[in-house]
Amino acid sequence: ALDDAYAVLTWAAQNASELGIDPERIAVGGHSAGAGLAAAVALRARDQRGPAISFQLLNEPGLDDRQETWSQRNFTDTPWHNRETLTSVWRYYLGSQPATPYAAPARAEDLSGLPPAYIATAEFDPVRDEGIEYASRLLRSGVSVELHQWPGTFHGSQAIISAQVSQRQITALAAALRRAMA
Template identity: 50%
Template sequence: MMDPELAAASVLMERPNIEDQHSARALALSLRETSSSAEEETLGRVEFEDRDIPCSDGNESIVVRIYRPTDTTQLRPAVVFFHGGAFVLGDLESEHPRCLRYAAEAGCVVISINYRLAPEHPFPSGVEDCYSGLLWVVEHANELNIDTSRVALAGSSAGGALAAATALIARDRNGPVVALQMLLYPVLDDRMQSTSMSTFADTPVWDSRNNRAMWRQYLSGTANVTSYAAPARELTLEGLPSTYIMTAELDPLRDEAISYALRLLQAGVSVELHQIAGAYHGFDQLVADAAISRRALDDQVHHLKRFLRT
C-alpha cells in the first residue's frame, strides 16, 4: 500500500518520457519540490559556493557545489554527492535540499558534482567526471578542511549507479580510500530482469519503460557493458567500502539494489539495507517534507554520523 502523503502527491505528478530528453528535462524542472523546508531549517548553518573544475577529458570544465557547516573550523568528513536523473536529467539544484541537510545535520562537507549528461555525453563521460570529482576533492582536502580518511560517496537513482561505479574505479585504480558508499534507490543493472522491474510497469515517477530508454541513451555506442556502467555486472565485490543502500517498495529498481546488497554482504562488505515500505522511486526528493521522507532522511544523516564519526 502506498504511503498516503506520497499517494496524494503522486496524483499531480506527470511521468517523464526519457525517450524525449528535452521534454523530460523541462518536466524535471517543474517536478522539483518547491516547498522543501531545507533552506529555512538550515539557514545560517551552512554556506555553499560553486566552483569550476576540469572535466575528466581535460577539454571542458564541470561545476561542483561545496557545502560547508559554519559552526566550526575542525577537520570534517566529506560526502561527494552525485544527483539522479536517469543519466540524462538533473543538475546541482536537483538535490540541493538533501545536500544542505547532510552538511547541517551530519556535519559533513558536501561536494555535489554536476557531471556531464547523456545522450550528449554518453558513458563513460559521466562516471569519469565523477571519479575526477573525487580526485579533486582529495587533492584539495587542505583547502576544503576535509579529513581524507572519512570520505563518502553518495548518490540517488542514476547518481547511485555513479557512486557505486566510482567506488569500483577507486578500488581498481588504487585511488582514494572511500570510507562509505551511500546508494539511494540506485540504478545498477542494465539487464533489467528482476521481478520488481517486470512488476512496476506503471508506477509514479519511474517505470520499466523509462528504465529501458534510460539505458539506451546512457550506453549509446557502448559495445561491451562493463561494471563501471552497470555496477551489478561486477563479479568481484571484495574490497569495496562499507555500504548503505536504501530501496523503495514500489520501485522497478528495488530488487537489483537488494541483490547488490546481498552480494556485497557475501563478499565480506559491511552493508546496511533499508527497504522503505509504501514508497516509490525518488519519494524523498520529490515530496521532501512528507513524514516518510523525513524519516528516511533522518536515517541517512544518522548513518553518515555513525560511519564517518562526525
C-alpha cells in the same frame, strides 16, 4: 559522468588539506542514477588503487541495465520511474556501447574490498530488487552493509517532503552518513 565524478574524487583527495577535509573520511553517494554512479566510482577507485573511499550511500540505486529482476518485470506502471523510463535512461546513458561494471555496477564479478555501504530501496520501485541483490552480494563479499527497504514508497517518493515517510527517509540517510563519518 563516471570520468567527471572520479576526477572530482581524485581532486578532493589530492587537495584535502586545503579543503579542510580528512582524506580518510571521504564518502560517495547519490540517488537513483547518481547512486549507481557512486557505486561505480567506488569500484573504479578500488580497481585503480585510487583515493580511499570510506563509505558509499546508495539511495534507490540504478545498478543493472539488464532489467531482469522481479521488480523490473512487474513494476511497469509505477509513479516517477517505471520499466519504460528506465529502459530509456539506460539507452541514453550507454548509447551504442555495451555495459561494463563501471556503467552498471551489478555487472561487477568481484565486490570485495569495497567500502561499507548504506543502501535504501523503495517498495514499489523497478530498481528495488537490484539494490537488495547488490547489498546481498556486498555482504557475501565481506563488505559491511546496512540495507533499508522503505515500505509503501516508490522511486523518488521522498521528494514529497511533506510525507512523514519521506521525512523519515531523509533523516535515516543523514544519520547513516553521520555514523559513517564519525
